[in-house]
Amino acid sequence: MPCTLELRSPSNGTGTGETWAFSGRDERLLRDCLDQLDAFANEPPVRRDAWHKHCDVVGADGRWLAAMELWPDEPWRQGQPWLRPGRPDAAWTAEGARRLAEILPERLSDVATAIRARFSG
Numbered sequence: 001m002p003c004t005l006e007l008r009s010p011s012n013g014t015g016t017g018e019t020w021a022f023s024g025r026d027e028r029l030l031r032d033c034l035d036q037l038d039a040f041a042n043e044p045p046v047r048r049d050a051w052h053k054h055c056d057v058v059g060a061d062g063r064w065l066a067a068m069e070l071w072p073d074e075p076w077r078q079g080q081p082w083l084r085p086g087r088p089d090a091a092w093t094a095e096g097a098r099r100l101a102e103i104l105p106e107r108l109s110d111v112a113t114a115i116r117a118r119f120s121g
Helices: 024-034 094-103 106-119
Strands: 003-009 016-022 047-050 055-058 068-072 090-092
Touching (some): 003 106, 024 094, 024 106, 090 094
Antiparallel strands (some): 047 055, 068 090
């Protein structure tokens, strides 16, 4: 099933993010790697649409921990998880994101580079 991986820089529950859409072989490779990150998983935060602010609001304590989130990729919202109220399928800490960058295959090196750039330090 196609999916979107969102890399977040949490800041008071909102922050900045970038998304990567996956399908086919790349999606299977990504999910195989994500399956190895159980030690870094955390409860995905709940999002609600803040229409009056033209953005979403991430609630609960998980907003500080969810550095990386995996969303199912619905065709009508493809590549735009920040417009989705609700909850992603899974979330991981920044340490989990850094670990993902280490284990991603060469085929997904552009994603690994983006992770390193966002979560270095």
